Amino acid sequence: MHPLPVLPDGRLEQRFSESKPAYSAAEAVTEANRCLYCVDAPCIKACPTSIDIPNFIHKISTGNTTGAARTILKENILGASCARVCPVEVLCAGACVYNAWGREPIAIGRLQRFATEETLENRTMASLMPAKKPPTGKKIALIGAGPASIAAAGLLALEGHQAVIFERKSIPGGLNSLGIAPYKQSGNQALEEMQWVMGLGDVQLMTEVSVVAGQAGMGEVSAEALLKDFDAVFLGMGLGADSKLKAPGEDGEGVYGAVELIEKIKSDPKMTLEGVKRALVIGGGNTAIDIAHELKLLGVADVAMVYRRGVESMSGYVHELAYARKHGVRLIENRVVAEFERDGGKLLGVKLARAENGKAMTGHEEHVACELVALAIGQATATTIAKGFTGVELDKHGNITVDPKTQRTGNKKVWSGGDCVNGGKEVVNAVQEAKIAVRDMLISLGAK
């Protein structure tokens, strides 16, 4: 097995400190002892992968940290990432019974992080999972090396199947390594976890290979070839490029797609914010909040989010927004970008128009100077290649259509999960959908 790439030093990402640092053993045990060990626990129901939370926390309290990790990984093979990146405030911890009592909910994410990291730093993932089944000789192709495919590949490998992941980028991990806010998780942490999964054996990773719908050129492989050469295919392409405003002056230096910019912050040592004193982020979702918060923490003096409606309509999480605002991110509500102002190529700022109910009003324009704009108004879909797999259908948003009970597409040999199906949720949803897909694949492949 080849070691995965390690991101080079000198990245902006390395300047962040963790918002929820790892617990020491003493901290973890003390917090674990606060958990009530509920029955039919609401926290379990709020976890998309249904981790037996009271059970793993109880195990931490008795010093059985290894057992806690087993309990977590049994339901969520990417439990280490999820521990760091899950929005627990709206998932498990948001459902914790302590909320009903007006008390601080259990820090489930941090406890999960303690159990998985402590254990996986010293033991192989294989030693924590059910014994691997003997080889079946069956091969499954997985498209995209994001959390959906990685989770599916690991689970397939445990069943004795061979998993081959095709990834168009040089760095695997998808948004989990290249998109998560650095104060939650670094790219290398995500890659380390992927290494643990690959350590199960029978997971092969092909980077810089794009799957295409039509004829395959250099560095490409066609959908048709995959259908022919593999016993099953899993589509885990995630979402595509950042959407654009299509406003005048948009193209050129200083204007980035938010996901593109985050990727640079996380992986490109050449990326710098020198000369950027004022930044505008366009959008009101979680990606917008993340990039605004990141720019602020990187020292950009004035960071403002421009949103076309009022704060109450923002789709981003309230807790994330509050946290970003606490660090100084400003909000400009009920405004839309009318045009980007440039001097030659150089970005001077944007012209903002007043908006009512999200629609621009004429005659109320104002100039806001800035050196950087990040567009966080959504991502395109990356599902055009799905058309290469006969029978696979897309819904009107471009998301792949599956039967939610099986994650199977219209093609009998093709399953799918993650952002390309759900339109962009969380890592934990990608894992759960992969789990459901694998369960059904096993039936279909004639699991013993």
Next chain:
Amino acid sequence: MADLSIDFCGIKSPNPFWLASAPPANSGPQIMRAFDAGWGGAVWKTLGDPVTNVTSRFWANDYGNMRMMGLNNIELITDRPLEVNLKEMYEVKKRYPKHTIIASLMVETRENWKEIIKRAEDTGADGLELNFGCPHGMCERGMGSAVGQEPKVLEEITRWAMEYAKTPVIIKLTPNTGDINEPGEAAAKGGAPAISLINTVKSLLGVDLDRFVPNPRVGNQSTNGGYCGPAVKPIALFMMSQLAKNPQTKHMAISGIGGISNWRDAAEFISLGATSVQVCTAVMHYGYRIVEDMIEGLSDYLDSKGMKSVNELRGKAIGAYAEWGDLDLNYNLKARINPDSCIGCNLCHVACMDGAHQCILIPGRTHEEHVKAGHTHIPENIPMVPVKAAGAVGRHLPVIDDVECVGCNLCHLVCPVPGTIEMVEVPGTIGHAETWNDRVAQGRDINPGSMESTLKKRGLTS
């Protein structure tokens, strides 16, 4: 994965975790659910002439955030008809042939014992446990701890049981006795191959200060009950290890009971001589599900110690349980505070000031302030080391004065952040290992309770 199966004086069990004879082992359906959860065995709720129980029955000792640190009950033996229990016992054993079923018994006359032993064994039960421990209700009727506290009676009934029983007999002992060796030795003399201990400790749990009635309340009255749960574990460990060491009793298999809540507790009992362990309160609190962690935790622990079987753990700590007089007087420890995890609460300071040897100083005080605080020895150098923990603003690490520190462990015990105060070994003041018994043997010290010392105190010689 380490082998957890045990052989308890001939009784094979898939693991050492048994339900104690108590409400969690009250009925067949419960015990089957417990076996499904992973319990290796169950000691059925004590059979005898069915009783009538009172309402209410339990009260608990809450301590700080800990609910039910200790549980007290005034429940008696089973209140279900004997036939029903026996029928269910038969059914459970038939369905779970590999699991251990022990019939707990408590009756009065020789004839009663003969009959109930036969009927219990006819169900296919793997063994019998004679309940000589219940400290309330039954002893007034001449049973339970009334027997456990009378070694002669205990020995006699044990003999009867040994005469009638075909399966192994376990004598369950009460802790409500001056010296546990006496009933333990009586059980051995009576020929029993095994003992289990402890049953509950006589207790009165608390008082309802509005009604002036102790709890648990039955109308306008209450009564003393039996105490169990985490609070009694140290008493149980002590008593059990006494018998594990005693040359007259150590051949008997031991089932350890008392406050066992997790794999660590179980491992401790096993390391002090238990072959199986029994659990009541922890299951009453959290349910049968706790056994998953017990099995996994114990197995991982054994693996981490390179032990292939739980039998390798058994008795491993007995050898180190010595008499006070054999302890090394030269062994020396000093407290050390970890600057990385101290949060600056100064609880160690106050504990040492008022409860130990006045040797933890708060830096930044003047000499006069140290004297006023109660220190008698004030070191020259009292470094000001800031507490590193994020959020601890302006706090400084307390300073241990090695000259005064006697290494008692108190600060280590009160510190709220586990692992922050470590006790480290330093050279002893004597310079070589020496015990108090050595000194007495060499005539350099005396045994204060001995005739020799009494005579000396009165200015006489022998």
